[in-house]
Amino acid sequence: MIRPAQEHILNRLPSSASALACSAHALNLIEKRTLDHEEMKSLNQEVREYFKEHVNPGFLAYRKSVTAGGDYGAVEWQAGGLNTLVDTQGQEFIDCLGGFGIFNVGHRNPVVVSAVENQLAKQPLHSQELLDPLRAMLAKTLAALTPGKLKYSFFSNSGTESVEAALKLAKAYQSPRGKFTFVATSGAFHGKSLGALSATAKSTFRKPFMPLLPGFRHVPFGDINAMRTLLSECKKTGDDVAAVILEPIQGEGGVILPPPGYLPAVRKLCDEFGALLILDEVQTGMGRTGKMFACEHENVQPDILCLAKALGGGVMPIGATVATEEVFSVLFDNPFLHTTTFGGNPLACAAALATINVLLTQNLPAQAEQKGDMLLDGFRQLAREYPDLVNDVRGKGMLMAIEFVDNEIGYDFASEMFRQRVLVAGTLNNARTIRIEPPLTLTPE
Missing domain, CATH: 3.40.640.10 (Type I PLP-dependent aspartate aminotransferase-like (Major domain))
Structure with missing residues (x-):
């Protein structure tokens, strides 16, 4: 793992040597199961820098808009189970986003x-x-x-x-x-x-x-x-x-x-x-x-x-x-x-x-219907309690949405959920709407 004092060495190497060093560093990372404190700190810094310089700085700006404080830079590390993710700091997140619908059978289903x-x-x-x-x-x-x-x-x-x-x-x-x-x-x-x-x-x-x-x-x-x-x-x-x-x-x-x-x-x-x-x-x-x-x-x-x-x-x-x-x-x-x-x-x-x-x-489609009905009932009860904030609750099965009265409330809700270590996100064509799309394997606990 590259230490903070070495963080810019890759950028000073000749192009082929830099690519070799970077790939070797990544392969070493892939082999690891755990990180010590310095490795974790260094990795978080690297990932933020590389997103800014080589992926897209706009994505970091988006993360800042929907999270509080330094949470925008949370770096995922591994699945914590069928329904959770763990970041580099060991924090476990309940996945109520499902990777925009890819984790129907959970994370790393055996x-x-x-x-x-x-x-x-x-x-x-x-x-x-x-x-x-x-x-x-x-x-x-x-x-x-x-x-x-x-x-x-x-x-x-x-x-x-x-x-x-x-x-x-x-x-x-x-x-x-x-x-x-x-x-x-x-x-x-x-x-x-x-x-x-x-x-x-x-x-x-x-x-x-x-x-x-x-x-x-x-x-x-x-x-x-x-x-x-x-x-x-x-x-x-x-x-x-x-x-x-x-x-x-x-x-x-x-x-x-x-x-x-x-x-x-x-x-x-x-x-x-x-x-x-x-x-x-x-x-x-x-x-x-x-x-x-x-x-x-x-x-x-x-x-x-x-x-x-x-x-x-x-x-x-x-x-x-x-x-x-x-x-x-x-x-x-x-x-x-x-x-x-x-x-x-x-x-x-x-x-x-x-x-x-x-x-x-596992009859997961039927489970999606049952769990979705239970979650929608709970969301609708919250909507009745906060009619000045929530415009609508809707969905079918485990594809659900909470529509707020304006975009800012939606951003605040997503930020608070992230602080509570629950992953949710908005929808691309409707900024007021927060999508709830967990794995179908999600349990009541």
């Missing part, structure tokens, strides 16, 4: 870790030429698990990539039919790559990259009449809709639930106008809302389903774009039309298969 370790001992990455068994088995598992006629899977490394693949797949299917328009909703978040960002609906993220992809339109979320009007107008003007892309519950928009019957009505409209329905369940999927997939609450079957986040069990990154045979068949003649080097790699597939196994054997 079943998932074991599957990844066993696969690592054999082969971590695929050859790209031979048939890799775990990709085939995960695709078969998802075909059995997902609703309706979803059958074929394309694997990637993130939610944004899964959405990007869905948009390209819809384009490939609908372009020969003369349909090029995509409809998304106000408040939506589908990622920040160029295609996904075109569907996302927050100006802060969109404006610096204008113009985005043409052909994307937005209507108010939950307003079926607005959706019908737009699809009708597009048909009249020859701008026929290729696909509608929705989150069953808007996550980054502030955990916004649509009115009952909205998703089935959108499905019906898509059928009427010959548009595909893409459901982005990157955050709502894998048991988060009390069903394996949020669309199952109203028995809605999409043409394309986007998954990621919790699919890798909080151990490996993986995304999946699952489609019906009719839609996916446009890739049959040329399976190389859309590819990614690391998508569907053996380690990620092992993690996903183990995650699905844990969700099913």
Whole structure:
């Protein structure tokens, strides 16, 4: 571990020597299980400096805005159990954020870790030429698990990539039919790559990259009449809709639930106008809302389903774009039309298969419904006690939100929770809203 007196030595070394020293230092850190006081102090200082100089100083500014005193620089060290994290100072945090929805089966779930370790001992990455068994088995598992006629899977490394693949797949299917328009909703978040960002609906993220992809339109979320009007107008003007892309519950928009019957009505409209329905369940999927997939609450079957986040069990990154045979068949003649080097790699597939196994054997979706109802009842009681501070409490399963009357109260709440060693955070598209998204393994204790 580099001591404070040595902290700038790396910066004075020649570039290759500096890189070697820095990597060796990091490898030494990875091997350690505990830190003494000086090592802890030095590491905290290093991490803050490197975030400022080499990652992004804006992230440190954000941390200062939502924490009190020096807490902004807390450096995570290891998982403390299924539902907690420990920082370099040994402080344990209850995780009520879940890494924005990746830790559905908890931190370092032993079943998932074991599957990844066993696969690592054999082969971590695929050859790209031979048939890799775990990709085939995960695709078969998802075909059995997902609703309706979803059958074929394309694997990637993130939610944004899964959405990007869905948009390209819809384009490939609908372009020969003369349909090029995509409809998304106000408040939506589908990622920040160029295609996904075109569907996302927050100006802060969109404006610096204008113009985005043409052909994307937005209507108010939950307003079926607005959706019908737009699809009708597009048909009249020859701008026929290729696909509608929705989150069953808007996550980054502030955990916004649509009115009952909205998703089935959108499905019906898509059928009427010959548009595909893409459901982005990157955050709502894998048991988060009390069903394996949020669309199952109203028995809605999409043409394309986007998954990621919790699919890798909080151990490996993986995304999946699952489609019906009719839609996916446009890739049959040329399976190389859309590819990614690391998508569907053996380690990620092992993690996903183990995650699905844990969700099913431990019945975690049902647990999410029960625990979510209990937590929402408690939050609503607090809202009744503080009506001048809390505007709304909402959620489904273990995807919940507390909306405050203004942004500052939300920041103060997050800061106080951090002081109490409870991790929460706001949502990207709604600053007044604090998201509560713990692991589904969270216990009443």
